[in-house]
Amino acid sequence: MKKGFHLRDIILLALIGIIFGVIYFAAAFVYNGLTLLLTPVGYGPMANDITMGIWCMAGPLAGFMFRLPGASFLGEFLGATVEMFLGDQWGAANLISGAVQGVGTELGFTLTGYRIYNWLTIIVVTAMTTIVTFAWDWFRNGYSHFAGQMLVVMIIVRFISIFLFAGVLNKLIINMLDRAHVIRR
Amino acid sequence: MNPSLKLFLVLIIALEVTFTSYLYSNIVIIILALAYLIYRRVRWQRLAWLVIITLVPAIAIFVTIAFFSPGHNVYFAWVLVSRLYVYVMTGSAVSCTTSALQLVRSLEQNCHLPSKFAYGILAALNLFPRIAQEVRLIRIAGQMRGITLHWWSPRLYFKAILAASQWADQMAQAMESHGFVEGQTRTSAHRVPLTRRDWTTFFILVVVLQLLIIALP
Numbered sequence: 001m002k003k004g005f006h007l008r009d010i011i012l013l014a015l016i017g018i019i020f021g022v023i024y025f026a027a028a029f030v031y032n033g034l035t036l037l038l039t040p041v042g043y044g045p046m047a048n049d050i051t052m053g054i055w056c057m058a059g060p061l062a063g064f065m066f067r068l069p070g071a072s073f074l075g076e077f078l079g080a081t082v083e084m085f086l087g088d089q090w091g092a093a094n095l096i097s098g099a100v101q102g103v104g105t106e107l108g109f110t111l112t113g114y115r116i117y118n119w120l121t122i123i124v125v126t127a128m129t130t131i132v133t134f135a136w137d138w139f140r141n142g143y144s145h146f147a148g149q150m151l152v153v154m155i156i157v158r159f160i161s162i163f164l165f166a167g168v169l170n171k172l173i174i175n176m177l178d179r180a181h182v183i184r185r
Numbered sequence: 186m187n188p189s190l191k192l193f194l195v196l197i198i199a200l201e202v203t204f205t206s207y208l209y210s211n212i213v214i215i216i217l218a219l220a221y222l223i224y225r226r227v228r229w230q231r232l233a234w235l236v237i238i239t240l241v242p243a244i245a246i247f248v249t250i251a252f253f254s255p256g257h258n259v260y261f262a263w264v265l266v267s268r269l270y271v272y273v274m275t276g277s278a279v280s281c282t283t284s285a286l287q288l289v290r291s292l293e294q295n296c297h298l299p300s301k302f303a304y305g306i307l308a309a310l311n312l313f314p315r316i317a318q319e320v321r322l323i324r325i326a327g328q329m330r331g332i333t334l335h336w337w338s339p340r341l342y343f344k345a346i347l348a349a350s351q352w353a354d355q356m357a358q359a360m361e362s363h364g365f366v367e368g369q370t371r372t373s374a375h376r377v378p379l380t381r382r383d384w385t386t387f388f389i390l391v392v393v394l395q396l397l398i399i400a401l402p
Binding site: 005006007008009010011012013014015016017018019020022023032035036038039040042043044045047048078081082084085086087088089090091092093094095096139140141142145146147150165169172173176177180182 | 256
């Protein structure tokens with residue numbers, strides 16, 4: 001079969017974006033609850049880092065499923081596009097965060113040459129996603145004004161969150177899909 | 186205004202606002218976006234929801250910068266709060282006034298988005314109610330066997346993706362049997378106009394944006 005993305009793949013990627021949207025719509029209260037809980041101790045913005053892994057799940061999953069250059073970016077970006085259309089509060093600004101997260105997850109697969117698909121990939125993807133999304137949030141949320149110690153805690157928490165959700169949870173899903181022979185090789 | 190141009194304008198605003206930190210230009214942008222939303226008769230319940238839901242991250246960032254950061258910079262705290270509202274208001278100025286169909290059609294016709302992406306996304310969006318239903322079904326089926334599937338259960342995602350994989354196959358086959366060919370030039374029944382007036386408005390607004398950012402303190 002010719003390499004590249006076809007109509008079926010694009011529909012599937014968008015559907016995966018919707019699935020994640022539907023499932024973590026239920027998890028949105030986690031973000032709001034955490035923010036309200038952490039604000040009085042001055043760590044309100046850290047709720048974003050704790051939940052970051054959840055928003056970055058679609059990309060790595062697509063990367064592992066399709067094993068093609070660009071799959072991870074497309075998965076993450078289409079997911080964000082779909083969320084925009086489904087009436088998320090951020091509207092078109094979703095496209096920017098989707099693109100940033102997509103670039104982060106995609107870089108992880110690029111650095112492993114689109115050949116290795118194991119735990120090493122997951123670590124690299126996690127590291128790249130952490131760096132890229134943190135760099136974007138540096139400007140977006142004005143991190144230059146934060147206390148240094150807080151930033152260190154935030155980046156560590158973000159790494160753990162991305163590793164747990166976009167890494168471990170995704171890997172468990174991938175293993176199941178692999179056993180069901182859904183993944184193309 | 187042409188949907189694609191409107192989208193690009195909003196993306197330009199979001200990027201510029203991210204890399205500059207001026208309070209008054211942000212406030213002007215919020216007011217203009219809000220005026221546009223009201224002019225387009227977006228329901229007030231929706232507007233109120235947008236304002237209230239954004240209060241959560243806004244208060245968090247304000248408290249952190251104003252009381253817990255080393256500089257205690259209240260001005261910058263207000264900049265960040267207003268920036269959040271710029272994202273939400275301008276973002277909604279696109280998503281609340283343009284339907285997915287209009288925007289995708291415009292991107293396909295005016296911006297040469299490949300038709301497989303345009304129709305692929307629309308096909309998936311139309312399956313949204315079925316996906317929501319499917320996720321509910323999987324959960325209920327699990328409960329019947331005494332298994333609770335949480336949002337962090339891999340099995341829930343696995344089953345939903347299996348269903349999605351089937352639907353994607355069927356949908357693609359259905360579209361192809363109705364004559365959809367990837368990369369073929371298409372004619373369109375509904376033209377999305379991209380007039381000189383759209384371009385003029387777009388450029389004027391971009392220039393006004395620069396002036397706002399430069400002129401206001």
